[in-house]
Amino acid sequence: ASSTQPIRATLFPGDGIGPEIADSVKQVFNAAEVPIEWEEHFVGDKVDPRTESFLTWESLESVRRNRVGLKGPMATPIGKGHRSLNLTLRKELGLYANVRPCYSLPGYRTRYDDVNLVTIRENTEGEYSGLEHQVVRGVVESLKIITRQASLRVAEYAFHYAKTHGRQKVSAIHKANIMRKTDGLFLKCCREVAEKYPEITYEEVIIDNCCMMLVKNPTLFDVLVMPNLYGDIISDLCAGLIGGLGLTPSCNIGEGGIALAEAVHGSAPDIAGKNLANPTALLLSSVAMLRHLELHDKADQIHDAILKTIADGKYRTVDLGGTSSTTDFTKAVCNNL
Amino acid sequence: ASSTQPIRATLFPGDGIGPEIADSVKQVFNAAEVPIEWEEHFVGDKVDPRTESFLTWESLESVRRNRVGLKGPMATPIGKGHRSLNLTLRKELGLYANVRPCYSLPGYRTRYDDVNLVTIRENTEGEYSGLEHQVVRGVVESLKIITRQASLRVAEYAFHYAKTHGRQKVSAIHKANIMRKTDGLFLKCCREVAEKYPEITYEEVIIDNCCMMLVKNPTLFDVLVMPNLYGDIISDLCAGLIGGLGLTPSCNIGEGGIALAEAVHGSAPDIAGKNLANPTALLLSSVAMLRHLELHDKADQIHDAILKTIADGKYRTVDLGGTSSTTDFTKAVCNNL
Ligand SMILES: CC(C)[C@H](C(=O)O)[C@@H](O)C(=O)O
Numbered sequence: 133a134s135s136t137q138p139i140r141a142t143l144f145p146g147d148g149i150g151p152e153i154a155d156s157v158k159q160v161f162n163a164a165e166v167p168i169e170w171e172e173h174f175v176g177d178k179v180d181p182r183t184e185s186f187l188t189w190e191s192l193e194s195v196r197r198n199r200v201g202l203k204g205p206m207a208t209p210i211g212k213g214h215r216s217l218n219l220t221l222r223k224e225l226g227l228y229a230n231v232r233p234c235y236s237l238p239g240y241r242t243r244y245d246d247v248n249l250v251t252i253r254e255n256t257e258g259e260y261s262g263l264e265h266q267v268v269r270g271v272v273e274s275l276k277i278i279t280r281q282a283s284l285r286v287a288e289y290a291f292h293y294a295k296t297h298g299r300q301k302v303s304a305i306h307k308a309n310i311m312r313k314t315d316g317l318f319l320k321c322c323r324e325v326a327e328k329y330p331e332i333t334y335e336e337v338i339i340d341n342c343c344m345m346l347v348k349n350p351t352l353f354d355v356l357v358m359p360n361l362y363g364d365i366i367s368d369l370c371a372g373l374i375g376g377l378g379l380t381p382s383c384n385i386g387e388g389g390i391a392l393a394e395a396v397h398g399s400a401p402d403i404a405g406k407n408l409a410n411p412t413a414l415l416l417s418s419v420a421m422l423r424h425l426e427l428h429d430k431a432d433q434i435h436d437a438i439l440k441t442i443a444d445g446k447y448r449t450v451d452l453g454g455t456s457s458t459t460d461f462t463k464a465v466c467n468n469l
Numbered sequence: 470a471s472s473t474q475p476i477r478a479t480l481f482p483g484d485g486i487g488p489e490i491a492d493s494v495k496q497v498f499n500a501a502e503v504p505i506e507w508e509e510h511f512v513g514d515k516v517d518p519r520t521e522s523f524l525t526w527e528s529l530e531s532v533r534r535n536r537v538g539l540k541g542p543m544a545t546p547i548g549k550g551h552r553s554l555n556l557t558l559r560k561e562l563g564l565y566a567n568v569r570p571c572y573s574l575p576g577y578r579t580r581y582d583d584v585n586l587v588t589i590r591e592n593t594e595g596e597y598s599g600l601e602h603q604v605v606r607g608v609v610e611s612l613k614i615i616t617r618q619a620s621l622r623v624a625e626y627a628f629h630y631a632k633t634h635g636r637q638k639v640s641a642i643h644k645a646n647i648m649r650k651t652d653g654l655f656l657k658c659c660r661e662v663a664e665k666y667p668e669i670t671y672e673e674v675i676i677d678n679c680c681m682m683l684v685k686n687p688t689l690f691d692v693l694v695m696p697n698l699y700g701d702i703i704s705d706l707c708a709g710l711i712g713g714l715g716l717t718p719s720c721n722i723g724e725g726g727i728a729l730a731e732a733v734h735g736s737a738p739d740i741a742g743k744n745l746a747n748p749t750a751l752l753l754s755s756v757a758m759l760r761h762l763e764l765h766d767k768a769d770q771i772h773d774a775i776l777k778t779i780a781d782g783k784y785r786t787v788d789l790g791g792t793s794s795t796t797d798f799t800k801a802v803c804n805n806l
């Protein structure tokens with residue numbers, strides 16, 4: 133037994149394949165002797181009036197108390213009178229920045245072999261305001277809201293991230309030639325923050341052009357910061373370049389230093405319970421969580437073991453063209469620690 | 470001299486490299502003996518109060534009269550008190566659908582060799598409403614407007630296009646899980662139209678997932694129809710797959726059967742006047758114009774000559790890694806007619 137107290141972290145295994153890939157993380161953490169004690173929380177089976185969603189109040193309290201958590205895929209039950217699970221988490225925990233590093237995995241070939249960038253997405257407003265209404269029959273409108281406060285906060289986060297992670301450039305992605313006021317304000321805030329980081333190159337790229345450049349030559353980018361919807365789109369595009377959402381980590385940064393790492397892929401109900409799921413995205417997200425806790429040795433050790441297992445190519449799950457089970461892949465990662 | 474009257478069409482050479490690539494089209498049309506008589510119109514040097522932009526009233530009248538036109542790149546002059554040239558054209562001519570076919574060009578290698586899809590973009594509303602305002606200091610909003618009328622119209626166009634062009638599937642691209650009312654209405658309209666085309670497969674794909682699938686495997690798609698901004702983003706992404714906007718045609722369909730074909734790339738002021746521009750996008754757009762006029766023989770002849778010239782690889786402009794001038798490339802296309 134170690135002399136230091138274990139760190140408590142909240143774990144949402146989630147639905148579908150969630151519990152299986154969460155088990156994989158637990159096994160790898162055990163094997164690597166990571167000093168984490170999980171507080172497990174499941175999505176409830178009825179709407180909790182205090183969260184207005186199927187998430188329980190206790191589970192949110194757990195993240196607030198621990199300030200750190202890991203989350204598997206959660207499928208929002210269909211129906212009215214409750215909020216989306218993902219949006220509830222973002223809102224209730226003030227998760228203002230979504231950080232998605234994306235890099236080519238040695239040994240897993242796609243059309244691209246040199247991707248290495250990070251998407252930083254404003255996570256609370258923009259097109260996700262939820263403000264929509266019918267003006268007259270057949271005419272509806274949605275409001276995109278951009279605030280100075282949220283834009284400055286995510287821009288600060290992006291530049292600070294770039295500086296502390298040895299990155300050279302921040303690109304602000306926008307459509308300010310059309311949305312002059314909203315995206316214009318976002319850019320203004322990015323420029324203000326950029327001034328404080330003269331050592332980081334700053335550029336502005338229009339979103340349509342950015343997508344074209346990303347598919348032609350992703351090495352043109354380093355850190356990208358952008359409003360909510362563009363982040364949603366571009367992070368998935370980038371994931372596609374290196375093989376898909378099954379291989380990319382994600383971490384949400386919230387008010388007061390909260391970090392909720394998550395696998396952003398779906399819950400894949402078709403293969404749930406069959407020991408076929410690829411735990412890579414959740415494992416890499418757990419590494420992001422460890423880095424947030426500054427447990428860099430453990431993070432490096434687990435990260436290297438995941439990459440080595442994928443590079444080996446001997447143990448690959450079905451989604452990557454292999455035949456390994458979730459547990460076989462997990463064992464291989466443990467053996468590579 | 471042919472016995473049939475030539476067809477009059479409006480030509481906007483545009484700015485920067487525009488006049489050079491427009492010359493290329495004129496030469497190829499001459500060589501192919503296309504029965505078109507051009508009415509050339511240039512962007513004015515002051516704001517025309519009747520168009521509220523640098524476009525002259527006469528030039529819009531010319532397109533309205535001829536019902537068909539071709540347009541090079543136009544850079545909107547910076548400053549206040551006037552409208553963007555592109556947006557003015559879309560608005561004044563009621564150009565409701567933007568059609569961008571995108572296919573791999575044999576012999577010009579990119580990471581993708583089997584792209585063959587068509588993006589059909591709603592071109593008049595959505596995030597391009599121009600309705601924006603400051604709510605309080607530091608809080609701004611933009612309105613996204615979706616109407617039943619415009620959604621049905623573009624959906625009709627997409628299904629009709631699919632049917633008349635031997636396409637099998639229409640995918641409606643959306644983010645209705647977040648923008649339930651606006652994108653929800655768009656989808657509802659697409660579903661209504663889909664019912665009338667039982668022979669065309671219909672599917673709905675969320676935009677983030679669509680971008681991931683496009684970069685992983687573009688053959689999953691055939692015809693894509695979507696609101697304005699998504700079309701802006703996805704059409705550029707698709708262009709990137711096959712080499713960029715210098716290689717992709719575009720055609721805008723307007724009320725009363727107007728068609729305005731256009732090169733959607735920039736005006737490249739850095740290489741303007743140097744005989745270095747690649748005329749391919751404008752040439753392919755001119756082919757789209759000929760198809761609209763049902764001059765299919767001429768269209769096929771020119772299309773094949775362009776593709777043959779690119780496939781040859783002997784005459785390639787600088788943007789494609791070659792050393793040919795605009796005029797050399799153009800001559801090669803003429804020789805391949
Ligand atoms: C599930 C959905 C609401 C969510 C989003 O749009 O943000 C997802 O695509 C994501 O990127 O986390």
Ligand SMILES: CC(C)[C@H](C(=O)O)[C@@H](O)C(=O)O
Pocket residue numbers: 309310340553555556701733
């Ligand atoms: C120049 C710009 C206003 C335009 C748009 O956003 O529609 C362009 O990107 C396009 O796709 O034609």
